[in-house]
Amino acid sequence: MTVSAPLMTEQAPATTAAGPYRRMVRMFLANRLAVTGLVILGLLLVFCFIGPLIHHTDQVHTQLADATLSPGTRGHLLGTDDVGRDVLGRLMVGGQTSLEIGIAAGLLATLIGTVWGAISGYAGGWIDAVMMRVVDAGIAIPALFLLLVTATILRPTVPVQILIIGCVSWLVPARLVRAEALSLRSRDYVQAMKAMGGGHGRAVFRHVIPNAIGTVVVNATFQVADAILLIAYVSFLGLGVAPPKTDWGGMLSKGISYTSEGYWWLIFPAGLAIVLVVCAFNCIGDGLRDAFEVRLQGR
Amino acid sequence: MSDRTKGETVSDSPALAIEDLHVSFSGSGGSGKVRAVDGVSIRVDPGEIVAVVGESGSGKSVTSMSTLGLLPPTASTSGSVRVGGVDVTTLDGPALRAVRGSEIAMVFQEPMTALNPAFTVGWQVAEALRLHIDGLSRKQALDRAAELLETVGIRDARRRLGQYPHELSGGLRQRVMIAMAIACEPKVLIADEATTALDVTVQAEILDLLRDLRERFGTAMLVITHNMGVVADIADRVVVMYQGKVVEEAPVEELFAGPRADYTKRLLGAVPRLRPRGDERTGEPAVAGEPAAPGEAALAIENLVVQFRGKGGAKVRAVDNVSLTVAKGEVLGLVGESGSGKSTLGRAAIGLITPASGTVRLLGDSLTGARGSALRRLRRRCGIVFQDPASSLDPRMTVGDCIAEPLVINKVGDRDERVVALLESVRLDPAVRLRYPHELSGGQRQRIGIARALALDPDLVIADEPTSALDVSVQAAVLDVFLELQARLGFACLFITHDLAVVGLVSDRVAVLNQGKLVEEGPRDQVLFDPREDYTRRLISSAPVPDPVEQRERRARAAELRAARD
Numbered sequence: 001m002t003v004s005a006p007l008m009t010e011q012a013p014a015t016t017a018a019g020p021y022r023r024m025v026r027m028f029l030a031n032r033l034a035v036t037g038l039v040i041l042g043l044l045l046v047f048c049f050i051g052p053l054i055h056h057t058d059q060v061h062t063q064l065a066d067a068t069l070s071p072g073t074r075g076h077l078l079g080t081d082d083v084g085r086d087v088l089g090r091l092m093v094g095g096q097t098s099l100e101i102g103i104a105a106g107l108l109a110t111l112i113g114t115v116w117g118a119i120s121g122y123a124g125g126w127i128d129a130v131m132m133r134v135v136d137a138g139i140a141i142p143a144l145f146l147l148l149v150t151a152t153i154l155r156p157t158v159p160v161q162i163l164i165i166g167c168v169s170w171l172v173p174a175r176l177v178r179a180e181a182l183s184l185r186s187r188d189y190v191q192a193m194k195a196m197g198g199g200h201g202r203a204v205f206r207h208v209i210p211n212a213i214g215t216v217v218v219n220a221t222f223q224v225a226d227a228i229l230l231i232a233y234v235s236f237l238g239l240g241v242a243p244p245k246t247d248w249g250g251m252l253s254k255g256i257s258y259t260s261e262g263y264w265w266l267i268f269p270a271g272l273a274i275v276l277v278v279c280a281f282n283c284i285g286d287g288l289r290d291a292f293e294v295r296l297q298g299r
Numbered sequence: 300m301s302d303r304t305k306g307e308t309v310s311d312s313p314a315l316a317i318e319d320l321h322v323s324f325s326g327s328g329g330s331g332k333v334r335a336v337d338g339v340s341i342r343v344d345p346g347e348i349v350a351v352v353g354e355s356g357s358g359k360s361v362t363s364m365s366t367l368g369l370l371p372p373t374a375s376t377s378g379s380v381r382v383g384g385v386d387v388t389t390l391d392g393p394a395l396r397a398v399r400g401s402e403i404a405m406v407f408q409e410p411m412t413a414l415n416p417a418f419t420v421g422w423q424v425a426e427a428l429r430l431h432i433d434g435l436s437r438k439q440a441l442d443r444a445a446e447l448l449e450t451v452g453i454r455d456a457r458r459r460l461g462q463y464p465h466e467l468s469g470g471l472r473q474r475v476m477i478a479m480a481i482a483c484e485p486k487v488l489i490a491d492e493a494t495t496a497l498d499v500t501v502q503a504e505i506l507d508l509l510r511d512l513r514e515r516f517g518t519a520m521l522v523i524t525h526n527m528g529v530v531a532d533i534a535d536r537v538v539v540m541y542q543g544k545v546v547e548e549a550p551v552e553e554l555f556a557g558p559r560a561d562y563t564k565r566l567l568g569a570v571p572r573l574r575p576r577g578d579e580r581t582g583e584p585a586v587a588g589e590p591a592a593p594g595e596a597a598l599a600i601e602n603l604v605v606q607f608r609g610k611g612g613a614k615v616r617a618v619d620n621v622s623l624t625v626a627k628g629e630v631l632g633l634v635g636e637s638g639s640g641k642s643t644l645g646r647a648a649i650g651l652i653t654p655a656s657g658t659v660r661l662l663g664d665s666l667t668g669a670r671g672s673a674l675r676r677l678r679r680r681c682g683i684v685f686q687d688p689a690s691s692l693d694p695r696m697t698v699g700d701c702i703a704e705p706l707v708i709n710k711v712g713d714r715d716e717r718v719v720a721l722l723e724s725v726r727l728d729p730a731v732r733l734r735y736p737h738e739l740s741g742g743q744r745q746r747i748g749i750a751r752a753l754a755l756d757p758d759l760v761i762a763d764e765p766t767s768a769l770d771v772s773v774q775a776a777v778l779d780v781f782l783e784l785q786a787r788l789g790f791a792c793l794f795i796t797h798d799l800a801v802v803g804l805v806s807d808r809v810a811v812l813n814q815g816k817l818v819e820e821g822p823r824d825q826v827l828f829d830p831r832e833d834y835t836r837r838l839i840s841s842a843p844v845p846d847p848v849e850q851r852e853r854r855a856r857a858a859e860l861r862a863a864r865d
Contacts, residue, residue: 188691189701192751195649195683195761196705197675210695 024291034287040280044273048095057089060244068258071265079265081251082258090251091269097247099277101161101231106224108166113173114216118208120174121181122200132178135171143168144233151239158241161234165227173219180212187211214292221285225278232274248274312384314519315343315366315403315487320378322361322370335361335374337543343487346517348509350534350551352524352566354770358543363491363523367405368395383486401431404480406473408492413476414464420475421460424448427482447478452508469637470501474508481512488512491523498636498797503841503857506533525770527570528843531555531850539563551847569775570845571800575824596660597759597791598625598648603657605640605647617643619815620657625759630785630792632806632823634799634838640815645761645795649681650674662758679709682752682790686764688744692736698722698747699732705754721750725780742773746780753784760792766801778804799842803827811835836860 028034063084071079071087078087120131146168154160181204184190190207209216232249234240240250248270255266322336336358343349353359364370366380368387379386382403390398407413415423424447425440435443441460448456451474464472473493480488490509494502510533512518522533530537530551537554539547539562547560558564605618618640625631635641646652648659650666659666661677669677682705685691692701702721703714711717719729725746736744745765752760765781766774782805785792794805802809802823809826811818811834819832830836840857844850 188685188687189693191646191651192683192685192691192748193704193708195651195678195681196708196755197678198704198708199675202708207693211693213695 027291028287031287031290033283034290037280037283037287040276041284044095044277044280045099048092048099051092052089055086055089055092057086059085059089059093068261068263068266078269079263081254081266082263087265087269090246091248091273094246094248094251094270095273097158097241097245098228098231098249098274101158101165101247102224102228102277104162105165105169105227105231106220108162109168109170109223109227110173110216110220111170112166113170113175113219114177114209114212116170117174117177117179118181118204118212121178122185122204122208124182124185128178132175135174138168138171143230147230147234148237148239151234156234156239156241158245161231161241165230169223169226169230173216173223176215176219177209177212180215181208184208184211214289218285218289218292221281221288225281225285228274228277228281313342313381314345314347314383315341315521316379316381317341317362317366318379318381320362320365320376320380322358322365322374322376324371325373325375334543336365338378339540339543339545341521341538341545341548343519343521345486345519346513347535348513348520348522348533349536349538350522350524350530351538351540352527352530353540354525354566354772356542357540359523359540360491362540363405363489363521366487366489366521367399367403369405397431400427400485401483402485403487403489404483404485405489405491406476406480406493408495411464411469411472414472416464419461419463420448420467421445424460424475424479424482427479431483443482444478447482448475450481451475451478451512452504453478468501469497470504473497473501473505477505477508477512481516481518484516485518487519487521489521489523492525493522494529495524495526499799499841499843500636500837502529503532503843503854506843509533526843527567527771527845528850531845531847532843532854534847539566555845555847565772567845569772571771571775571778571798571804572845573800573803573827573839573842575828576803595627595663596624597627597629597662598623598793599658599660600624600644600648601658601660603644603647603659604655605643605652606655616815618647618654621812621815621817623810623817623820625791625793627758627791628789629808630794630806632802632809633793633795633812634797634802634809635812636797636838638814639812641795641797641812642763644812645683645763645793648793649683649761650678679705679755680758682755682757682760684745684748684752684760684762684765686767688741688748688768689736691748692744692751694736696735697732698734698736698739701736701747702732702751702754705751709755711755717754721754722747724753724784725750740773741769742777745769745773745777749777749781749784753788753790756788757790760790761795762792763795764797765794767796767798774801781805799827799839811838833860833864837864 066080066084067082069076069080071077073079076086076088078091080086081090116131120128147164150164185203185208190203193203193207231240231247232252235247235249236253238253240247251270252267255263255270258266318340320336320339321334323332323334325332339358339362341349341351341362351359351362361370365376366382366387368390370376376388378388380388382398385398385402387395387398421441421444424444425437428440428443429435445456445460448459453459453471453474459467467475494505497505506529509520513520522529524530534551537549537551538545539560541562547554547558547563549559554563555567558567600621600623603618603621604616606614607617608614621644623631633641633644643652647654650659650669654667657667662680664677666674666677699718702718706714706717718732722729722732727743727746731739731743736747739747748765762781766777769777778801794802796802806823808821809823810820811826811832813834818834819826819830826835827839830839837860840853840860844853
């Protein structure tokens with residue numbers, strides 16, 4: 001004989017009055033891991049964007065006299081790197097680049113993928129076939145390869161990186177949204193709208209995409225995590241943003257050259273930051289999936 | 300009726316005895332503890348058929364599930380369910396499995412999902428046998444399976460054994476389910492809405508089969524249903540449930556002749572009955588039964604053919620050369636069984652499906668040739684109401700936005716005022732416009748569907764099974780709203796349904812569709828009470844009426860009809 005959770009009973013009155021969005025927020029907040037992810041992400045954002053205002057460091061000039069100081073010495077909480085820049089400060093500045101590129105590229109990829117997939121799935125027929133073959137062809141080419149090639153041709157500034165990563169990673173969301181759109185287009189409310197004289201644009205943007213939003217949002221978080229990893233790869237291979245700017249991947253790449261000297265503080269902080277941010281986004285994605293997945297609710 | 304069991308019973312002990320059963324579910328989605336069944340006692344004697352009736356949420360299905368110990372782990376139960384003297388609520392694991400199938404078995408509503416699509420029918424029936432009979436070889440099991448299929452009236456049983464569920468019709472699948480249920484000769488058979496998903500003609504056959512099994516094996520049956528016609532047709536005794544409680548229990552004839560509980564009276568009052576209308580509505584000359592001339596008709600369909608690509612590229616004609624007209628202000632009831640093409644016809648009438656040939660004219664303008672903005676202009680003069688109120692409203696839009704959508708699309712001003720007026724006209728509180736569809740009941744959602752269809756003051760409304768997903772009392776209220784609006788606004792309507800009683804209630808003329816072809820068309824009373832075609836006669840005689848005495852006569856007549864056909 002099961003005992004009902006007292007927590008649930010207290011919340012009972014809220015369900016009847018709340019719209020779907022408030023209910024989703026509640027579902028999301030009930031997921032401990034997702035809340036942890038959100039808190040970690042928040043702390044990281046504060047650390048990277050507000051941190052430099054409190055912890056002033058020179059991240060442009062080299063001070064060879066202060067090179068590779070170990071953590072804790074003279075105001076360098078995490079020590080200094082091979083040219084004397086403060087690692088803590090650098091972690092903040094590098095994080096800005098990583099997060100900016102990751103979030104912007106992830107969102108761009110989601111946007112392109114959603115619109116592409118929704119149109120493809122809604123249209124069906126030969127339009128769908130052509131649009132999906134484009135996606136198949138895109139998936140057949142490794143994203144990393146495309147990134148490396150373009151990085152050698154173009155100067156890898158932040159906007160360029162965002163554009164490139166965004167344009168190579170919209171394929172997966174496009175497939176996901178297309179699958180949703182295929183079933184959504186035959187729903188009665190889309191049929192009813194057509195019968196009222198509504199056009200295709202309204203069907204796609206007012207009905208198909210809003211109802212696929214769960215898939216889109218959940219996937220967006222994973223897209224951001226992937227984009228951060230991807231940009232880390234590229235930088236690690238030495239093709240990231242140009243110095244003096246850096247990102248976490250670039251910091252790692254630098255640090256690796258000094259492993260044999262035992263300068264662990266050049267590797268661990270950046271590596272840990274990447275792991276943390278990717279985990280945070282994945283946890284948030286999980287929480288969002290719970291929030292959007294009505295069928296799983298109440299388990 | 301109860302003396303029928305005399306002589307068949309060895310002892311006086313009931314086959315199934317549910318005593319003071321309480322079932323409650325711990326909150327799902329934060330809704331607290333829900334009492335689904337609240338102190339229910341039901342007794343079924345050997346060879347007796349007891350019907351449990353009630354609307355959705357009455358706890359009738361939960362009661363039936365508890366008899367097999369099939370409740371989900373979130374349920375907490377108290378009370379006892381005795382099957383042949385054993386209390387199943389105390390059993391679990393192997394002991395429970397031993398009781399299931401051999402002592403008590405169940406037939407579910409949806410035979411497609413209850414059968415495993417990956418295995419042949421023979422394999423599945425044989426599996427049911429081998430689970431309970433030790434040392435039965437595969438060959439013996441298959442032989443027995445073939446016998447069982449013959450028992451449930453499947454001809455050519457040997458060949459059927461090798462077929463997969465998707466190759467069988469709904470009626471055959473339900474027969475296979477029954478064969479599996481009776482495989483181990485259970486003393487009690489539970490039929491949970493076992494005929495709900497079936498067409499009336501098939502339903503009549505399955506009900507005949509259940510009656511036949513009772514005669515031959517003395518099986519006690521608990522029939523769960525919401526259909527009062529089915530109750531009148533098959534039950535010896537009836538238990539009426541409402542909100543988890545038994546409100547009335549009586550022999551079937553007594554219950555229908557003189558219901559005691561208020562709820563039973565209301566329930567029986569809400570069931571639509573097929574009665575001749577006579578001269579009730581002759582005030583409207585347009586409805587005299589003469590089809591209107593195509594020029595002035597609200598909807599004129601001529602030689603319409605709709606094709607779908609079927610298996611292996613072969614073309615299937617869903618609608619085959621149908622011509623129909625709906626005059627202005629007239630309600631044409633379109634009746635047919637599943638697969639008759641009635642929904643396809645409705646969708647083609649409004650241009651949602653492109654026909655292979657034939658023409659559709661809306662108020663004199665051709666719809667078949669129209670494209671783009673011309674098509675849209677035509678469509679705004681029509682409204683459509685769908686069957687499933689859950690899927691016809693966008694879950695991410697508020698009720699107000701849903702109703703306002705046709706106004707937005709066609710750029711009509713005064714939206715708020717119009718939405719409030721529409722909600723009032725379907726007798727809903729205008730405050731619901733700020734809520735979301737999932738917060739409302741099925742009946743409320745269907746009213747919103749009607750309000751949306753009427754938003755642009757259409758000349759023609761296509762209503763595709765608008766009340767089939769609703770409980771009878773809700774259906775009565777929705778039909779009432781619909782009829783009032785139709786009389787007031789005077790729109791023409793193509794009312795698609797499989798329910799003859801509903802058609803009788805709403806329509807001026809009736810058209811009967813079978814396998815894509817128009818069988819018969821004419822004034823309501825003529826088609827429903829003096830049909831000219833065999834198919835129509837068979838359809839009408841198969842639909843059970845909520846009156847046990849009349850139903851017995853109808854059954855006899857239907858049997859004659861079938862005999863005459865064979």
